[in-house]
Amino acid sequence: MRTFILRRLVQAIPVLLITSILVFLLIYLIPGDPATTILGPNATPDQIVALREKMGLEDPLYIQYFRWLGNVLQGDFGVSFRNQYPVGQLIALKLKATVELTIAAALFAVLVAFPLGLLGAVYRGTWFDRFFNAVTGLAYATPGFWIGILLILVFGIQLRWLPASGYASLFEEPSKGWRFIILPAITLGAYSSAVLARFLRSALFEVLDQDFIRTARAKGLHERMILFGHVLKNALIPVVTVLGIQIGVFLGGAVVTEAIFDWPGIGRMLWDAILTRDYTIVQATILLTVSVFVIINLVTDITYGLLDPRIRHG
Amino acid sequence: MASSTPASAMVDQATVRQRPSRPWLDTLMFVVRKAPFALITLGILVGLIVAAPILGLPDPLAINKGEQFSPPSLTYPFGTDEFGRDIFSRVIYAGRTSLMASLVAVTLATLIGVPLGLLAAYVGGILDTLIMRGMDVLLAFPAVLLAMAIVAVLGPGFTSALIAVAIVSVPAFARLTRAAALAQKEREYVQAAQTIGAHPWYIVFRTLLPNCVPPIIVQMAVTIAFAILLEASLGFLGLGSQPPTPSWGSMLQTARVHLRRAWWYGTFPGAFVTIFVLAVNSIADTLRDALDPKTRKI
Numbered sequence: 247m248r249t250f251i252l253r254r255l256v257q258a259i260p261v262l263l264i265t266s267i268l269v270f271l272l273i274y275l276i277p278g279d280p281a282t283t284i285l286g287p288n289a290t291p292d293q294i295v296a297l298r299e300k301m302g303l304e305d306p307l308y309i310q311y312f313r314w315l316g317n318v319l320q321g322d323f324g325v326s327f328r329n330q331y332p333v334g335q336l337i338a339l340k341l342k343a344t345v346e347l348t349i350a351a352a353l354f355a356v357l358v359a360f361p362l363g364l365l366g367a368v369y370r371g372t373w374f375d376r377f378f379n380a381v382t383g384l385a386y387a388t389p390g391f392w393i394g395i396l397l398i399l400v401f402g403i404q405l406r407w408l409p410a411s412g413y414a415s416l417f418e419e420p421s422k423g424w425r426f427i428i429l430p431a432i433t434l435g436a437y438s439s440a441v442l443a444r445f446l447r448s449a450l451f452e453v454l455d456q457d458f459i460r461t462a463r464a465k466g467l468h469e470r471m472i473l474f475g476h477v478l479k480n481a482l483i484p485v486v487t488v489l490g491i492q493i494g495v496f497l498g499g500a501v502v503t504e505a506i507f508d509w510p511g512i513g514r515m516l517w518d519a520i521l522t523r524d525y526t527i528v529q530a531t532i533l534l535t536v537s538v539f540v541i542i543n544l545v546t547d548i549t550y551g552l553l554d555p556r557i558r559h560g
Numbered sequence: 561m562a563s564s565t566p567a568s569a570m571v572d573q574a575t576v577r578q579r580p581s582r583p584w585l586d587t588l589m590f591v592v593r594k595a596p597f598a599l600i601t602l603g604i605l606v607g608l609i610v611a612a613p614i615l616g617l618p619d620p621l622a623i624n625k626g627e628q629f630s631p632p633s634l635t636y637p638f639g640t641d642e643f644g645r646d647i648f649s650r651v652i653y654a655g656r657t658s659l660m661a662s663l664v665a666v667t668l669a670t671l672i673g674v675p676l677g678l679l680a681a682y683v684g685g686i687l688d689t690l691i692m693r694g695m696d697v698l699l700a701f702p703a704v705l706l707a708m709a710i711v712a713v714l715g716p717g718f719t720s721a722l723i724a725v726a727i728v729s730v731p732a733f734a735r736l737t738r739a740a741a742l743a744q745k746e747r748e749y750v751q752a753a754q755t756i757g758a759h760p761w762y763i764v765f766r767t768l769l770p771n772c773v774p775p776i777i778v779q780m781a782v783t784i785a786f787a788i789l790l791e792a793s794l795g796f797l798g799l800g801s802q803p804p805t806p807s808w809g810s811m812l813q814t815a816r817v818h819l820r821r822a823w824w825y826g827t828f829p830g831a832f833v834t835i836f837v838l839a840v841n842s843i844a845d846t847l848r849d850a851l852d853p854k855t856r857k858i
Contacts, residue, residue, distance in 0.1 A: 257696075264697045275713045387838040389789050391796045391812055392830030398816075399823055410819075498702025502793055506816060516705075517797055520712045528712050532705060540700050 250551050258544045262537060266318070269533045270311050273525050284327050284525055323530035328522060333530045337512065344511030346416045346423075347503065348496045350431035351438070355492065358439040363446030363485075367454065368473070370447075378447070385440035390499055394433040394506035401429060411508040426507075434503040438492040445488045449481035483553050490546025494539045590850040591843060598842035605836050609655035618646040620653040621804050629822045639824035641814070651829050654806035655836070661722045661800070662787035666780055668726035673733025674776060678764050680734065681741035692738070695731040703728050703786075704793055711799040718807075721800035725787045736779050740772035774851035781844035785837045792833055808833045 273280045281297040282289060289297075302310055317324070323333035366378040402410030408425055416423035453459065454477055462472045501513035508514070512531050519527035592599060608615070624644030632639045638647035680691040698706065707724035714720035744750060745768065753767050788808075794800040795809020803810065808829055815826030 260693060261696050261700050264693070265700055268697070269709075272709065272713060383838060383841065384834070387785070387841050388834045389792050389796075389809075389812075389830065389837075391793065391809075391816075392826070392834060395812060395816055395819065395826040395830060398819055399826065403820055403823075494702045498704035501704055501708065502796060505797060516708065520708055521716075521798060525712070528709070532701075532709050535705055536701050539702060543700075 247551070251548055254544055254547050254551075258540055262540055265536050265540070266315055266533060267311065269529050269536075270314050272529055272532075274307070276525070283523070286327060286523060318530075318533065323533075324526040326519075326524055326527050328524050333526050336515065336527065337530060337534060340510060340512050340515050342415065342417070343413055343509055344500055344504070344513060346427060347430055347434060347500060347509060347511060348493065350416070350427045351435035351496050351499075351503075352489065352493070354431045354435035355439040355442055356489070358435070359442035359446060362439070362443040363450065364473070364478075366443065366447035367450035367477075370451065378443070382440040382444050385436050388436070390433055390437065390502050391506055393436050394429070394503060397429045397432060398506070411506075413508070413510050430503050430507045430509055433506065434496055434499050437499070438489075438495055441492060441495075442485060442488060446481065446485050449484050450477055453477045453480045483550065486553075487546050487550050490542055490549075493542045497535050497539055587847070587850045591846045594849065595842050595846040598839045598846070601835065602839040602843060605655070605832075605839065606659070608652050609659055612649075612652045612656060615652075617649040617652060620645060620650040620806050629818070629825075631822075632824050632828075638828040639822060641811075641822070641825055642818060647811075647825065647828060650806040650811060651808070651832050654808050654811055654829070655832075657718065657801050657805060657807045658788055658791055658795070658809075658833075661718060661725065661791045662784055665722050665725035665729060665787045665791070666783045668723075669729035669733055669783060670776065670780055672726070673730040674737045674769070674772075676730070677734040677737025677739075678741050678768060678772070681738045681745060682760065682764050682768065688738075691734065695734050698727070698731045701728075703790060707790055707794055708797070708799065711794060716799045716802060718801040718805070721791055721794045724794065725790050728790065729783050729787060732783065733776070733779060736775055737772055740775050741768050744768055744771045778844065778848045778851055781840065781847050785840040785844060788833070788837055788840070 273283055276283050279294070279298075281294045281301060281303060285293055285297055298304070302313060305313075321334045323337070325332055326336060362378065362381070365374060369375070398410045401408045408429055410429075412426055414422040414426050416427055459472060459476060462476055463469075467475075497513075500509075500511060501517055503509065504511045504514035505517050512535065515527060516531040516535075518524070519531065622645060624640070627636075627640050627644030628642055630636050630640040630644070636646050636648065638651060641647055641650070676691050676695075680688040701709070706728050707721075710724035710727055711720045714723060750763060750767055753763050758767070791800060792807070792809035792812070795807040795811075796813045798810065798813060800809055801807040811829045812826055815822070815829065818825050
């Protein structure tokens with residue numbers, strides 16, 4: 247097991263390192279002087295000179311990279327050129343909203359996917375199959391932002407059941423926060439709920455066809471006991487892996503969802519930063535998101551290896 | 561006498577009676593049989609988009625004062641927008657932008673990803689490691705985020721969105737082709753080509769590649785749907801085609817602001833994109849069943 251974990255760690259580290267190099271180079275890949283790029287077109291020559299000195303732009307590129315990486319590892323992502331706020335602090339402020347949204351979307355995806363996938367497996371070959379394929383196919387094809395727009399139209403504007411946009415923290419003001427988070431969570435979780443439901447159904451199919459299930463039926467075990475006691479337990483392993491991968495989908499989808507609902511999270515901050523060319527924020531948010539994505543994938547893989555010995559010996 | 565016909569002659573007759581192999585026609589007929597509705601829907605939508613200039617549609621950029629936010633009617637089937645422009649016409653013309661971006665992006669991704677996958681599989685060793693770790697890095701980014709990072713460097717616009725969608729799509733092609741080529745590499749016909757001293761380029765592109773085509777075709781179909789959605793997402797975020805050129809994503813972004821005044825503004829363009837992607841996905845799934853049954857959809 248230790249070898250398996252070590253092997254996965256060794257695979258993840260170069261990915262993180264190369265990602266950090268690419269993110270570092272982002273500012274240098276943009277045509278023009280990095281200091282001018284960061285400060286924007288209205289910067290004075292004095293400001294540009296001062297920033298060039300501060301960034302050490304005269305040093306060789308690899309020295310600049312290691313200095314930048316050293317700062318990043320200590321939580322220093324530089325300052326936003328728009329308001330001179332430390333980027334690390336800005337991220338800390340926005341992180342909570344994105345974490346809340348991601349958890350709520352994952353919860354929605356699981357709550358929808360499990361009954362759907364279970365029914366899909368139990369009623370295979372019936373009319374439910376067509377319904378299942380139609381619903382999940384639709385969720386695969388619908389752009390997240392259109393789901394958001396429809397939800398706002400129906401529940402925010404026509405029925406006025408839920409707010410069309412805005413944010414209240416679920417942790418600090420739970421009585422108010424849940425009303426704000428429902429529509430964004432559905433928007434973000436819809437696609438993943440379809441992916442999870444299809445995986446769960448397929449995993450259940452596989453287990454249902456195995457000999458030990460036939461044996462359980464032959465010895466007269468109740469169908470419900472077979473499903474929940476034997477089938478589901480064995481089918482859950484691959485589903486947990488898929489849920490881990492979907493976290494990455496949430497992190498990417500959060501940008502669009504936060505843009506629709508004016509959700510003050512990391513995704514919205516990245517979007518604003520790209521439009522206003524605030525590149526220190528772009529660098530920090532991308533690096534952070536990719537690192538979280540890689541770490542979640544790593545943890546998922548290791549968990550999978552722990553649960554299923556065939557993986558770690560494969 | 562029939563009973564005295566030698567076995568070898570029977571085999572020969574059976575061989576003669578066999579239809580000549582026409583894989584492309586067979587695949588097409590399979591899709592026509594299994595997904596007729598999706599094919600017809602896609603045919604109509606693509607027909608509308610391609611033939612837009614000769615259909616006599618209103619100018620998608622023409623501003624009509626006094627016609628702002630007109631609800632759907634016979635004159636304006638999808639209603640009008642904040643400048644009185646015909647939303648139906650804009651959706652169809654936006655389809656030209658989005659479809660063009662997606663098709664070019666998928667072609668680029670195929671042209672880059674497939675040779676990379678072939679080289680990684682055939683050469684192996686350090687080149688394989690380098691290529692595949694590079695692909696791992698690209699895959700470490702959530703798709704929207706990588707596309708946004710690329711647009712951040714190149715600046716918002718049609719070409720940037722197109723390049724971003726292409727780059728994001730490359731790893732899937734590279735990985736898939738590598739896997740298919742690795743499976744073929746050990747087969748006798750490749751070893752035979754090596755034995756007779758064929759040039760490595762010949763082996764890679766003339767013997768390996770043709771046998772990896774079915775999964776690549778399926779991947780191209782899947783990626784078209786993905787590319788349309790990703791391009792629309794970039795457009796929605798204001799990072800794709802810039803106004804006044806209509807694109808599906810940017811129309812929905814503007815619609816979001818006017819939702820309280822005009823429900824039709826966001827509803828119809830979104831429905832159009834969804835139906836389009838649904839039809840493409842359905843055809844892609846059927847193609848997969850026809851060409852690559854081992855990886856049949858879950």
